[in-house]
Amino acid sequence: MSSDNEKNLTATDGNLTGKILIAMPGMADPRFERSVVLICAHSDDGAMGLVLNRPLPEVDFGDLLAQLGIEADDSIRTIEVRFGGPVEPGRGFVLHKVPEHGDDPEGRVRIGRSLAMTTTRDILEDLANGAGPEAAVLALGYAGWGPGQLENELLQNGWLTGESADELIFGDSDQDKWSHALTVQGINPSVLSGAAGRA
Template sequence: MAGMASSSPPPTDTDGSNLTGHLLIAMPGMQDPRFDHSVVCLCAHSEDGAMGLVVNRPLSGLSFDDLLRQLQVEPLPPQRRIRMVDGGPVENSRGFVLHSDDWSTEGSLPVVPGLALTASLDILKAVASGGGPKDCVLALGYAGWAPGQLEDEIQRNAWLNVPADGSLVFRDDTSHTWEAALAKLRIDPALLSGTAGRA
């Protein structure tokens, strides 16, 4: 049974060297099939590691109504529904809502101006009742990196990064999110090589 997370991701450092609030864009040569053509919003990045949510992989086999039913959140049917994604391979029974920062509750974690992360049932209750943040996406599971692991992967050209953009994070049609993220960097996907090397 899916459930909302009970604890927050690790806090970020504040020296400006982290990629919190950036989108990681998987390079064509990505060795891990779980991240093929993925776009990951980094919610926390520090010397202790990193945590992010894949935003362009629609969740299959579970609807928002099903989730509310499992968690006994009313009203059912909800007055409003939000898009659900497979947030990553770690703890995929835990739920995280990435959302615009026009709404918050106790435990909401600011990511960067305009973006926040909430892992409590409060946000699902608010959305089901027709309220909540203007923009949001619910992720089951997350992507996590040990200390230094993400930096190593970036060094090996597994990822490109660009500051997060609500038009990419919250877009309803995710079929071209990867290409749209690359377009923010003015990169044509057809010109990317799957081999290591500096672009």
């Protein structure tokens, strides 16, 4: 157990932007049970992230565009809509691939070398007409932490931190992402589940 705590302690020493959080078994908040969260911004002011493995099958991208008054043509892209987190559930965030070099327009936050988050209407209009980034997902709402809150949850062993991967962000198999995220970090999910007991 001490090695897990040490891993989380060292993870809090730096900025976690672009890293993932993997909910530990026994996560107290049911909204985040077995969740994988991409940290999109992290500073002394707090942190903001998007849940990567909670699809919203009842929300159709085309219907969402219609509600926003965005007209789609026959080349509309099929974009998965996910629950990004419990904060501001009516607000949308598009995670998408970007070229490694170049300027970021207003409304786009670069998370890694080739990954960004965009909050402007323009990207939805592009996707509605078959344009826009090659790989993209839409998240409604986000996960937020106040100053020191995420660091405290890490110290209490609520989350494991790890490296992100494209298949965790853009992959289709949401139900397997928690196990896959652990495997990517070199952790056997069944061992972790057995060692943690019940919440």
